[in-house]
Amino acid sequence: MSTTIALLGQPNSGKSTLFNALTGLRQHVGNWPGKTVEKKEGTFTLGGVTYKVADLPGSYSMSANSDEEVVTRDFIASGQADVVCILADSSQLERSLFMLADYAGISAPCFLVLNMEDVAKEQGKKIDPDAIEKKLGIPVMMFSATDTKAYEKFYAVLERALKNKSQLNVSALENEYEKVEGYSKIKSQLDDGVISGYTPMWLTVKFMENDKVVSAKLKNALPDEKLKKIEETAGGQNGAIAMGECKFKWIDGILSGAVSSSSPGVQLGKLDRIFTHRIWGKPAVVLTVILGLIASFIPALPFMGIGSAIPMLKGPVTASLSGAGCPEIVISVLCDVVIQSLGYIVQMLGFVFGVTFVFGLLEEAGVMARISYVFDNTMGKLGLQGKSVMPFLVSFGCTMGGAGGARVIDNWGQKVLTIALAWAVPCGAAWSIVPMLAATFFGAWSVAVIVAILLTMLLHMWLTAKIFGRRLVKEEERCGMIMELPPYHKPKWGALLRYVLGRTKDTFFRVTKVVMLVCAIFWLLSYAPEGSNSILYNIGIAIEPVTKVFGLPWQLFLAFVASMVGKEGSVGVISALYTGGSYGAAFNAAMSGAGAAPDLTEILLANVARPEALAFIFAITFNLPCVVALAATYQEIHSAKWTAKIALYYTAVSLVLAFIAYRVGMLIW
Amino acid sequence: MLAIELDTTVEDIKRRIEYLERMNIIRRVSLGVPGCGTCSGCEGSRCEGCMPQGGFRNMGEMWEIV
Known part of the structure; x- marks a missing residue:
């Protein structure tokens, strides 16, 4: 025995x-x-x-x-x-x-x-x-x-x-259960031993918790009349919550007076007291991001120096190749396409490095989680899920990654809305071009331009959510998240640097391919023998009356169109159209007062007015991200109609923003 | 934060979240993001061009209503 x-x-x-x-x-x-x-x-x-x-x-x-x-x-x-x-x-x-x-x-x-x-x-x-x-x-x-x-x-x-x-x-636990509506009514229908080994109290609790096995057993054990009565009383999800509350209260009652602890009560750290403050939380978070963006300029400076020095190679290269009897067109391709683009690419990489480093640091330290927390309630109201934070975060690097990240969102409407809003987040390519152009045209005021872009991004997302949200996400599907914030960490510098360098390297290869290709295509289209106009010039002059409405000279408008292929492409177009060697006559005709300048920065400053530059910056930042992101969006949402709708919306909004930026610029300068 | 607002302990909040999760009333949000598929070294949830190695690890935990 x-x-x-x-x-x-x-x-x-x-x-x-x-x-x-x-x-x-x-x-x-x-x-x-x-x-x-x-x-x-x-x-x-x-x-x-x-x-x-x-x-x-x-x-x-x-x-x-x-x-x-x-x-x-x-x-x-x-x-x-x-x-x-x-x-x-x-x-x-x-x-x-x-x-x-x-x-x-x-x-x-x-x-x-x-x-x-x-x-x-x-x-x-x-x-x-x-x-x-x-x-x-x-x-x-x-x-x-x-x-x-x-x-x-x-x-x-x-x-x-x-x-x-x-x-x-x-008995104390049952007293708690009896306070819950429906408990006593269900229990009264269950006799002792209705299911062997379990008391009516236990069965009632499980039935109210929607326990499928118990429900099935009761279905077999009870007569129809009794079953109908208890099914009418069952509280669904609320029953499970109420039963849980009773159990927790009972546990607290047992532990009361029996357990004492020397651990201090709940306290928030100084930083969290600011970040989670009802009034100051949002301004503190926005200020953190702005300071982060400003700080990202610091590591970009050495890259900018190297990048702007690269076009100086054009002189010696031209001299040595001419001396060797190299055809003029080959020299022109090497200098105006390859060397010029390379200079731009290196400058762009500086900002990729800086932005990735700063945002990576914020994430490593646990600050990014606080940013998500502060905006979670707003996101819930807009019809988004907490899961949307990740696609947005990834979109700072690559919109395509952001679109892919939305795959974890089960609700189709919320997924489409998340991707639609992720498009408004300037991607790595935008962060590489925009600060560089802003620094070229606005010097120290470039920081104000970046801040304006960031604020416009938030406004754009809010507006887009308002426009698309009504159709995509029902009111009852809108709710916030429960979040457990991680403790603040000391950054793991090795891992952070590996990530930043990995992304910079990846951007370099990706950007180089696109910039060189687009630059070469537009250089060829803009190439014309002396005394004649190029195809591109003729098209540009024809459309300029329209493009000027948005504050964009035809060269910048074509760069805007090219940015739909890939934002990096716009740099290739600018590089080709403003520095094309054999393009000189047509270029000078288009740009009255254009002087022969040794590098692109000077040519841009001589030929593009500040309001036009501002319009262009806003146009390319908020234009559709790239064709690959477009394809990724379609792949995720499986709707050509919604993909087209989002793409057309972004193109229209970017031109409207360019129009506004141009007018604002005209008032300032 | 929630513990302060509800005048309770962190342990109490944690057990309630655990209960709601076990009862399938809320669910833990997966923060795994698939790679973009175009970067060098992009495979599965690892994408050097889009996110740090191992993904964004310091974003805390999130739960949503089922």
């Missing part, structure tokens, strides 16, 4: 340590019948009595959310266990006693082991097991399963529980 002990507890409550210590090598491991859940059994002998120990699968509760939980409760309800040893983690009793609360209502005798006593002591917690025992009506002990000397105490408590057949006192 043997006595069976079932070990019940949440994962990491120390169940396996106790099982191994009790049974040693006398263990058998198999599977529960019909399940892939591991079954561990073992034996030990004490005072001539053989004890059989069943190590039940670690599960959070006694609900039917997993096979482990179903196996656990079926075993206990089957009456195979003479006593159930419930383990709880002493270091987090508020959480780990949930299993005990969920067990309440099962009639098998039990006792409670408050394991990990040593950890609780280290945390400064003082637990009074006698006070808890008085409230629960079952034996309760402090324990440390890793301490071999503590097992005598365990055996004594085990014998006491077996001798007294100790039952959990559930």
